[in-house]
Amino acid sequence: MNEVEKRLKEILSYKTIRKIFDALDEGIIIVDRDYNIIFYNNTLTRFEGLESKNVIGKKLLEVFPSLTPEESTIYQVIETGRPIFNRYQQYLNYKGMEIRTLNTTIPIVENGQVLGALEISRDVSEVYALSQKVLELQQKLIGKKPRSINVGLKYSFDSIVGSSKKIREIVEVLKKVAGTTSSVLIYGETGTGKELFAQSIHSESPRKNRPFIAQNCAALPETLLESLLFGTTKGSFTGAEDKPGLFEQADGGTLLLDEINCMGLSLQSKLLRVLQEGVVRRIGATFDIPVDVRIIATTNEKPSELLKSGRLRSDLFYRLSVIYVEIPPLRERPEDIEELVSFFIKKYNAKFGKDVKGVDRQVLNIFREYPWPGNVRELEHVIEGVMNYVDGGYILTGDLKYLSFGSFRDYIEKKPDPAIGVKSRVDEYEKDLILNALRSTGGNITRAAQKLGIKRQSLQYRMKKYGITKEL
Incomplete structure (x- = not known):
């Protein structure tokens, strides 16, 4: 292998590597540990509009000033040493040109030390424009007739089934929270009923007669989700029309963002701006529109894990989790x-x-x-x-x-079949008699024993045998 590696190094000169990378349809950028750009292929030049000679040697954020370390996939990979695959990213270069890419970023590691990162980028601007056209066509097919407010709203706190201490405590807290305008973040595993709790908050709130709109952030590609949330301006892309987004449609009401953990970091930063400033800007617009929307977000992954992996912005987490609720699994x-x-x-x-x-x-x-x-x-x-x-x-x-x-x-x-003999049937019958007696006497053991016609000590023995407690 040493001989093969030596021969490979002889063949793969910088000039050869450059030719190979320039022939690819994907953009290639390599950045060192100090975030200096040390390689930038011609494919990136084509869709980012930047010449290699004007980029190499500069700091990453100098070339792409709209990015922050939290949003940059390259920063995240160099800091964590972990690769990121197929992450959508939207940013501006220093010429103000908007770039939309799908990135795979890999750390360059030698002797256990991260020396830099290599990022492979696929231009998705055309795909974005096409998806916008599809969305516009769907809107036209559906028609411009406004939907009834809260047509999908069907749950209230009365809909929540369960008398366990954990559930009742959550219900009591959220009933108090419902009367405020604070953002709410709900964590729960898949199937725990997060939207049920979100709808209940709205149904109990002063906003109950205003719109409740729910959007699953994992259901659409990020390019479509952005248009859906923020709306579009006529001329912002081919065929685009003036169309309000979900923030405008939910004005005065509540917007539920389900599976917020699937929202990309770029879109998270735009959501943060809405929360901080109470305004929204449609895609392609030059002005802001004030909105009064209460945000309820849900996630099926622990926020601590999302923050640790860099998939959830910490500033957005603190904005969303003014009220934080964990729904216990069944x-x-x-x-x-x-x-x-x-x-x-x-x-x-x-x-x-x-x-x-x-x-x-x-x-x-x-x-x-x-x-x-x-x-x-x-x-x-x-x-x-x-x-x-x-x-x-x-x-x-x-x-x-x-x-x-x-x-x-x-x-x-x-699961092995349980033994269903005479003894097991008798035990089951006896257990049911005891449970019914205890329920009818409010858990009073003495009265239950009298009702069953046995001694108190005998009832206590059987309760222990069947694992029955007074808390029924």
Whole structure:
């Protein structure tokens, strides 16, 4: 290998490397540890409009003054030593020309030390313009008829199912928060119901009769998301028309930015400006439009991890998290499962015209043991799936085998069948009698024992045996 490496070094002279990089469709820039540009190929010259001789030897931010260290992929890679793949970036060069690229940035490391970074850039300006045309055509096809305010708003705090301490505490806090205008950041795993809480805040607020608009930041490419949020000005690109963005449409109301962790850093900086100054500027415009919008943002990744990896601007995080809420995953509140199951059974009884009474005790035990990686949404899907072929009575363990999707099905298949002998049935019946007696006496053990016709000590023994507590 040493001989091969030696021969490779002889072949790959600077002149050869230059020819190879200049022949690529992608732009190549190399920056040293001190952020000096030491290589800049002709492809970058074509779509950034800068001559190599005017760039090499200069500091990165001198050539691209609109970037900040927090927004620059090269800065992030040199500081962290970790590569960044396919990151969208929008910036101005020192001539004021707007550049839109998709970048992959790789650290240059030798002997464990970061010596610089190499960035491969693909010009996406034409793709951006094309996507804008598509968006404009969609707008024309849909028509200019305004949508009804809050047509998709369907949740309030009364919609939140769960009596666990964690959920009730969150509800009480958010009811107080609803009356203010502060920004809210909600963290929760996928399926925990973040939008339910966001809608509840709006429904309880003085803005409840004003627009509530939700936008998933992961659902669209960043170029389209920018136009959707900020709006466009006629002439800003071919076919563009004057069109208000979601900030203007939500004026006086609430804008929910779902999965804010998927928003690029460039767009994050523009969002920060709206939060700080209360104005929005449409793409291509030269003037600001004042807006009064309450921002609620959600993320399915821990903010601490997003800040650590540089995917969330710290200044934006502090602006958004004036009120910060963590929705606990379902596995951390198993006491809510029975209530949720009853709620979903009632929902799908009405929807499917069924008469399912509930779930068997063994099914409920399985539900309590399963970790629910998809949280409440996964539980609802399981109930919906089972109720497609159960018409009435109780859902039994045997009914679960017909499920044909997801990790829950895998869990059921791997789980050994419980012994269903005479003793287990008697134990289950005895446990239900004790639970019913305790519920009817408000958890009073003495009265429950009298009702069951057994001694208090005997009831306590059985409660311990079945893992029953007074807190029912």
